[in-house]
Amino acid sequence: MAISTDxxxxxQGVDTTESWIRQYxxxxxxxxxxxxxxxxxxxxxxxxTAIGAGGVFEAFLPKIETMxxxxxxxxxxxxxxxxxxxxxxxxxxxxxFYGAGGYFVIxxxxxxxPLLPPETPFMVSVLLAGVLAALVALAIGSVSFRLSGxxxxxxxxxxxxxxxxxxxxxxxxxxxxxxxxxxxxxxHPNAFEIGIPGxxxxxxxxxxxxxxxxxxxxxxLGATEVSYYMIGLVVLVCYLAMQRMVHSPFGRVxxxxxxxxxxxxxxxxxxxxxxxxxxxxxxFFAGVxxxxxxxxxxxxxxxxxxxxxxxxxxxLASIIGGFGTLAGPLYGRLFDRxxxxxxxxxxxxxxxxxxxxxxxxxxxxxTGIINGMTIGQSIETFLNGHASLYLxxxxxVFVLYVPGGLLGSLRDRLxxxxxxxxxxxxxxLRK
Amino acid sequence: MSVxxxxxxxxxxxxxxxxxxxxxxxxxxxxxxxxxxxxxxxGSLTMxxxxxxxLLMVTFAGTGVSALVWFLVAGLTAGVLVxxxxxxxxxxxxRKLYDRPPIYQILLTFGITLVxxxxxxxxxxxxxxxxxxxxxxxxxxxxxxIADTLTVFGGTINHLELFEILWGxxxxxxVWAFLNRTRYGLVVRAGSEDEDMAAALGxxxxxxxxxVFALGAGLAGFAGALLMWDPAWAASVPLASETLLPAFVxxxxxxxxxxxxxxxxxxxxxxxxxxxxxxxxxxIITFSGLPELTVFLILVGVLVVRPQGIFGLAEVGxx
Numbered sequence: 001m002a003i004s005t006d007x008x009x010x011x012q013g014v015d016t017t018e019s020w021i022r023q024y025x026x027x028x029x030x031x032x033x034x035x036x037x038x039x040x041x042x043x044x045x046x047x048x049t050a051i052g053a054g055g056v057f058e059a060f061l062p063k064i065e066t067m068x069x070x071x072x073x074x075x076x077x078x079x080x081x082x083x084x085x086x087x088x089x090x091x092x093x094x095x096x097f098y099g100a101g102g103y104f105v106i107x108x109x110x111x112x113x114p115l116l117p118p119e120t121p122f123m124v125s126v127l128l129a130g131v132l133a134a135l136v137a138l139a140i141g142s143v144s145f146r147l148s149g150x151x152x153x154x155x156x157x158x159x160x161x162x163x164x165x166x167x168x169x170x171x172x173x174x175x176x177x178x179x180x181x182x183x184x185x186x187x188h189p190n191a192f193e194i195g196i197p198g199x200x201x202x203x204x205x206x207x208x209x210x211x212x213x214x215x216x217x218x219x220x221l222g223a224t225e226v227s228y229y230m231i232g233l234v235v236l237v238c239y240l241a242m243q244r245m246v247h248s249p250f251g252r253v254x255x256x257x258x259x260x261x262x263x264x265x266x267x268x269x270x271x272x273x274x275x276x277x278x279x280x281x282x283x284f285f286a287g288v289x290x291x292x293x294x295x296x297x298x299x300x301x302x303x304x305x306x307x308x309x310x311x312x313x314x315x316l317a318s319i320i321g322g323f324g325t326l327a328g329p330l331y332g333r334l335f336d337r338x339x340x341x342x343x344x345x346x347x348x349x350x351x352x353x354x355x356x357x358x359x360x361x362x363x364x365x366x367t368g369i370i371n372g373m374t375i376g377q378s379i380e381t382f383l384n385g386h387a388s389l390y391l392x393x394x395x396x397v398f399v400l401y402v403p404g405g406l407l408g409s410l411r412d413r414l415x416x417x418x419x420x421x422x423x424x425x426x427x428x429l430r431k
Numbered sequence: 432m433s434v435x436x437x438x439x440x441x442x443x444x445x446x447x448x449x450x451x452x453x454x455x456x457x458x459x460x461x462x463x464x465x466x467x468x469x470x471x472x473x474g475s476l477t478m479x480x481x482x483x484x485x486l487l488m489v490t491f492a493g494t495g496v497s498a499l500v501w502f503l504v505a506g507l508t509a510g511v512l513v514x515x516x517x518x519x520x521x522x523x524x525x526r527k528l529y530d531r532p533p534i535y536q537i538l539l540t541f542g543i544t545l546v547x548x549x550x551x552x553x554x555x556x557x558x559x560x561x562x563x564x565x566x567x568x569x570x571x572x573x574x575x576x577i578a579d580t581l582t583v584f585g586g587t588i589n590h591l592e593l594f595e596i597l598w599g600x601x602x603x604x605x606v607w608a609f610l611n612r613t614r615y616g617l618v619v620r621a622g623s624e625d626e627d628m629a630a631a632l633g634x635x636x637x638x639x640x641x642x643v644f645a646l647g648a649g650l651a652g653f654a655g656a657l658l659m660w661d662p663a664w665a666a667s668v669p670l671a672s673e674t675l676l677p678a679f680v681x682x683x684x685x686x687x688x689x690x691x692x693x694x695x696x697x698x699x700x701x702x703x704x705x706x707x708x709x710x711x712x713x714x715i716i717t718f719s720g721l722p723e724l725t726v727f728l729i730l731v732g733v734l735v736v737r738p739q740g741i742f743g744l745a746e747v748g749x750x
Contacts, residue, residue: 399539
């Protein structure tokens, strides 16, 4: 395939390196479109919310901070999907890798990891966090992959809960490990920087308060936007790496394991090794995601990183976005966060609450329905702050009736992976 | 404290914990044994049972001995209500997934927990209570003599512990009698053994599925009623995940689907838990998460050494 296009290019007298790039771009039209959209999103968001339109845009569009959170958690959900969706082994203790990455980055910054000073660049510590998580994955996988199905899910859950209880009560971590650990402002006053370590000009700090702001030519980006772009960039690189693996012969074997492991073994693949390798890769990216999460928030706690419900959130994102499609979990997480923000209790960052105050006259809100409960009160009781209920219902409906999730259904409609089918569909449109 | 006192202390609190663990896990193992569904919503059903029983107690119960009678009524009512919900769940949702890989049943029941927990949170908030904290009013319906202690060989025994042991033993006996001494229990065991054969012999297996799911859910609700009175657990929304995880441990250690295994595993886990709690309380080991950590280490250890559990059949290891 590659040879034949080269031959055609040579006939047309095109430089082959350039055509390689063109071919790559052609294969990734869908990705380019998504990246372009996400790249323009902060601008679009600021323009649309500035126009105002009575807060309608602000109500429906997720905030930039929310999108940043979607990125790093989306990466975690993708890594979860990489093992669970592709090989069919439900890694119910996946939070242990996310937590390992998060705790590692924070502990390095607090100077609690031997050999690594608090000044260690974040890019180094996050890479090491990924490696650590991959090693943990190999250790857990070496015993867990002797089991399958429900038993695999349970043993990974068991390992993760051991880690959870341990980190929750380990006093070495800080004065009150139950509430988590934060970066010490004495040892590590600066924000975590993403970029090329050692070259100051090529680094930008992330974080809602301490992040860098960029004012360069016509660009004027605040700390929030810089964090969005830098974390988004890391997630993009990780996604492309995973995407490459999924579409390689290695990825095909993972799917073969999911579809029929006995046959894959009979054909001659050492499935145990493939599963271990996939688990290590998945653990690595989960660790990186945890590192990004901890760096952005400057803290990590057992309940938001190691608890089994964190894995549950990744599962939710994967099922809604598309189990067994790599990019799906990111969209699933976007849906999850979008709904939560829309139905938030405080209405910070838009959502239903300010919208109702703006548009619905108080007389309507104060109309009683049953037992003197007003419409306003019932919205307060059943909608705001209770997004989990509606997400849970969506989750159940998806499990029952849309097993492919959002991206999987789109894929079915197009007749193949979106990234592959989109260029052809676009070409048909042009004709 | 004397050695005998220590032994009595640990033994009784171990048995009390074992009773609670057995009650949390019995329904789960019953459902898995017949249907092959690992019910992630089990903890949520327990939590609903705790609230239902608490509501009845707070509304109706008097004090003194009559509270015990009311407690029996409240526990049974909670069991019946939650059991009915379980039957509805099985018929409406879970039935659709029997022909899909077992992973999907985990996913579905996990989704059901999300919905149940959030609904519970809405209702609890609506009545002006905090979903995260224990329901003190329900705890307060305990008659005073249950909170008393007595001293045996120098060890202190809480009456509540004795009550829990009695309750647990009676529940285990009742389930055992149902499975082994009734005709319907025979049908259930036949279905667990070989579903196709049971169907071929003219048993309506689908209806048995519904009944067993309702029974398992009802046991969860019944267990919730007892937990509602125990200050270490008490009715709260997080009770759902707090009970789900130990129930999983017990069921897997005993062997998924094995009634005998679950009872034995509950005793083992309860005893180890009590022993570790004793170690921590007496500063022999100063790690506060010790009991919980050991419980999960038992799970991991058993899965590494003997994946099918103590009394599980070897073949289910590849489920």
